[in-house]
Amino acid sequence: MNFFKNKIVISILILVAFTFFNNTTLFTTTNTKPRLLAHRGVAQTFNMEGVTGESCTAERIHKPEHNYLENTIPSMDAAFTAGADIVEFDVHPTTDGEFVVFHDWTLECRTNGKGVTREHSLSELKALDVGYGYTADDGKTYPFRVKGVGMMPTLGEVLTNFNGKELLIHVKSNDPTEGRKLGKYLKSYPIETVKHISVYGGDEPIAALQKEIPELRTMSKETMKSCLLPYIAVGWTGYVPEACKYTQLHIPEKIGPWLWGWPEKFVQRMEKNDSRTIIVGGNGSGFSEGFDSQDDLKRLPEDFSGFIWTNKIEKMAPAVTNP
Numbered sequence: 310m311n312f313f314k315n316k317i318v319i320s321i322l323i324l325v326a327f328t329f330f331n332n333t334t335l336f337t338t339t340n341t342k343p344r345l346l347a348h349r350g351v352a353q354t355f356n357m358e359g360v361t362g363e364s365c366t367a368e369r370i371h372k373p374e375h376n377y378l379e380n381t382i383p384s385m386d387a388a389f390t391a392g393a394d395i396v397e398f399d400v401h402p403t404t405d406g407e408f409v410v411f412h413d414w415t416l417e418c419r420t421n422g423k424g425v426t427r428e429h430s431l432s433e434l435k436a437l438d439v440g441y442g443y444t445a446d447d448g449k450t451y452p453f454r455v456k457g458v459g460m461m462p463t464l465g466e467v468l469t470n471f472n473g474k475e476l477l478i479h480v481k482s483n484d485p486t487e488g489r490k491l492g493k494y495l496k497s498y499p500i501e502t503v504k505h506i507s508v509y510g511g512d513e514p515i516a517a518l519q520k521e522i523p524e525l526r527t528m529s530k531e532t533m534k535s536c537l538l539p540y541i542a543v544g545w546t547g548y549v550p551e552a553c554k555y556t557q558l559h560i561p562e563k564i565g566p567w568l569w570g571w572p573e574k575f576v577q578r579m580e581k582n583d584s585r586t587i588i589v590g591g592n593g594s595g596f597s598e599g600f601d602s603q604d605d606l607k608r609l610p611e612d613f614s615g616f617i618w619t620n621k622i623e624k625m626a627p628a629v630t631n632p
Contacts, residue, residue: 332545332570341614343629346477346587347393347622348599349412350384351377353443354620357598365418367442373452375623378440380410381460382470389474392626395507395616397477400464402487407431408464408494411439414481418442420457427482434461464494472502477557480510480518488514492521507557507585526585528557536584537568544569547578554582559618561593562608572610586615603628 353370360366377384385396400408409431416422416429421441426434440457444450467476480487491514495503507526508518515529535552543550547570558579565571565588570578576586590598590605600606601621606628609617619625 332547332574343609343613344394344616345392345622345626345629346395346397346616346618347385347388347391348397348618348620349379350381350393350396350398351375351387351391351623352379352384352620353377354601365442367419368444368448370443370445372445376453376456378443378453378457378460380412380462381439381457382462382466383460385467385471388622389471391623392630393622395475395477396471397479398467399479399481400491401426401481402490403427403429403431403434405430406490408491409434410462410464410467420461431463435459437461468498468502468506473505476506478506478508480508480514483511483513485513485517488517489521492518492525495522495525509557509559524555526555526557526583528559532556533558541568544578549578549582553579553584555584557585557587559587559589559593561589561591562610563592565610572613572615576613576615587618588613588615589618600625 353367353373355366355370360369375387377387380398385398388396398410399412400410401414402408404427409426411419411426411434413419413426415425416437419442420437420439422429422433422437436459438455438458439460440453440455441451443453445452464478478491480491488510491508495506503522503525507528508515509528512529512531515527515532518525519527532552536550536556536558537553539550540553560568565575568575572586572588579586588600588609590600599618599620600609601619601624606625617625617629
């Protein structure tokens, strides 16, 4: 009897030791610095207290420290120049078959237009002033009015201007038709352009987009669950589920420690399967939380070599490059 008890104890100890050494990062080293994802390019920042999906953030910006407006060509160019490895931006379809780069579902907050963004033609959207609604003093002054006329770019303009750069497209709807349209749109570009593109958004458009371009790196709540739930169950063995291959994972900083091998073994396991790990602020329930200050960087896991989501690329790139 004691013999069998001892065998069980030894087996348990061996299993515990295997799990520990297979997932600890104590002996995992990297010479790679974290990489940076610039949310909306170089953008005007705003007071995030009480912000919801319905808030007009252009009406609550901080005192401007630069002249860039989010989701514009100059903004993206400035982000890459500052040191961004990836630039994220938002797209909407137009009524005449294009895609425009713009954040909001409706036009009233940032522009001098009215109505739902996707219910307009390209020429109508191109005529708008995308800097019209920005104010840092409750409407006393509008420092970007007139300066943003004609600056809403098409997706094609972005792909042409930043060909070969890593781009992350955000689909704002949950309409599968939009995913199919975007897939057909992207397939009109050379594969060398498309291979530098990732797309995230609602479950339905992302599923439709995957059918159009299976090799495209994508992310949605469903793809995250399909990858991470089985990984949490069996990842202690080092096994990476098929659903984790060629995808993108936005991991909230408070969720990361619950993942086997976090941070560096997890990052390396995913990269071996052509998947990216991007760390975002908080627990995932916040509004575009990023790492936006020197103090925020102190919260990063030691030796993290994945991608950092930031709303202030112009400040964070120097901080990461020269800590």
